[in-house]
Amino acid sequence: MSRFPIDPTSILIDLIRCPSVTPREAGALDALEAALARLGFTVERPTFHEAGAADVENLFARRGSSGPHLVFAGHTDVVPPGEAGAWRFPPFAGEIADGALYGRGAVDMKGGIACFVAAVARIVDADGDLPGQVSLLITGDEEGPAVNGTVKLLDWARARGERFDACVVGEPTNPDAMGDMIKVGRRGSLSATLTVAGRQGHVAYPHLADNPVRGLVTLLDALMAEPLDAGSERFQPSNLEVTTVDVGNPSTNVIPAEAKAGFNIRFNDRWSVASLKAEIERRLAEAARDLRLRPGKDAPVRYDLVWRSPASDAFFTSDAPLTQTLSDAIEAVTGRRPALSTSGGTSDARFIKDHCPVVEFGLVGQTMHMVDECVALADLESLTRIYETFIRGWFRARA
Structure with a gap:
């Protein structure tokens, strides 16, 4: 058995069991930090403040000190579960049934975070190291007013000298099945x-x-x-x-x-x-x-x-190597060539675009924000393999 957190389902269960309804941290960043520390990441937890808004704790983690710098962005905060009695299982229990994992945040977007961590763990487990720098930029203020989250975390990182070459945001982007769609821009x-x-x-x-x-x-x-x-x-x-x-x-x-x-x-x-x-x-x-x-x-x-x-403002990412490498990884795992889309609402990619090229790809979003939000265990494995293939391909293309 690997000493690294290579199973996305186990990571996700730990995250779901933290009731991190925005803007509460509720242990979600603690659980993520524990998984990242096992992988050799340096983790920092800045808290940002602004009058009229709740204080929000965020997380920045980095592994590696030289070479191309790939960053994964996401959020551990979730929307309220609504009436708990309407759920098949308690919304923060992280129960598995019929090949799916149930819980608030399963697809939006603790699942994407779990898969990325597992993907990095598999690379480190197999190769002993990463071929460059990998960071995670995680906020607790995406589902809220987005005042004390990603935008300030990016400024904080820049002030410390961090520079990113590309970013993947792990929001659920697929309408129906894994491999359907990459978001390459937003209105x-x-x-x-x-x-x-x-x-x-x-x-x-x-x-x-x-x-x-x-x-x-x-x-x-x-x-x-x-x-x-x-x-x-x-x-x-x-x-x-x-x-x-x-x-x-x-x-x-x-x-x-x-x-x-x-x-x-x-x-x-x-x-x-x-x-x-x-x-x-x-x-x-x-x-x-x-x-x-x-x-x-x-x-x-x-x-x-x-x-x-x-x-x-609206934005469009025209970084062909980034979108092509991710598309190739998706096709290699799922057999589908994803559509490149700018549809849907906004995400924190709107802030990241000012720092580096950014695309979004994650799980199937059909149950996000709904009662009985859940993710197929097979989709967690597929996304982990896609991220793993993409990370290897992106660094290879930058070599």
Whole structure:
């Protein structure tokens, strides 16, 4: 039996049994550090702070001191499990049944971390060493506000002189089966809160009041009625979605004084954060003069727009050797040539792209964030073999 942690299932069970609901560490980083220490990694655990956000502990581990530098990025924090009684097994028990391992974080994304650690362990077990530098950049703030996580961990590493040549993020990228898809880019993300001011009054005397809901509907219509674009060569169309509308008025006979809405935009490479903000502000300023829903009013809608952080631009990774080496490894293990995609939401790759070329590949994501989140044991073995093949191939290509 190897003295190294070469079995991804055992590693993953240890991680799942830590209830690390964001932003709690709950022992997950302790379990990961123990596995990495057995492999000869130097491990550090910086904690970052920011007013208005929870303190978050993160992990940076490195093995090797020279040669090309490959980094694996991910997160040990998970979303809440919901009603525990709705699960087949307790969400943090790490139970195995019918060829699958159940638990919150099994695919998103403690499973990816377990497979990468096991892959490195197999290489060290077989070869005695790695052909260069390998690091793990692990946060506890990906499922949360992403304030005290990867973005600060990257800055912390750079300040210490760390330089990365390429990164793989272990998010679940496959829609249906292992080998389906690599993420080679992501749309940008931009959020804001829109507040419309009115004048409170009695619903029977609307001329004495100014209903902010009428103004809010007008402004939201201007944001949503005309598509932002029709997509681009590499990306699907941008979309703006209103995520909340709040008036906070318990009475049916009182016109409220204020109405709010929140929205998020996922946008492609036809926009930057700056140009998209300008377009939204232009639409709002123009719509504020539309008085159709406000009979008897002659002043524009009074509103305030607050942009929320973090915002991120769309990006596309054009590092052909990185994507080809990973694609070759996937095909060698699964027999499938993966699609190169920019679909889906955002990930911490949006921060890593500013430091080195980055791609994403992990498990099948069908059960992520769901009750009875689980991963097939066969998929854990496949992903471990893919990572092992990729690591060897990437260093060979860099030699």
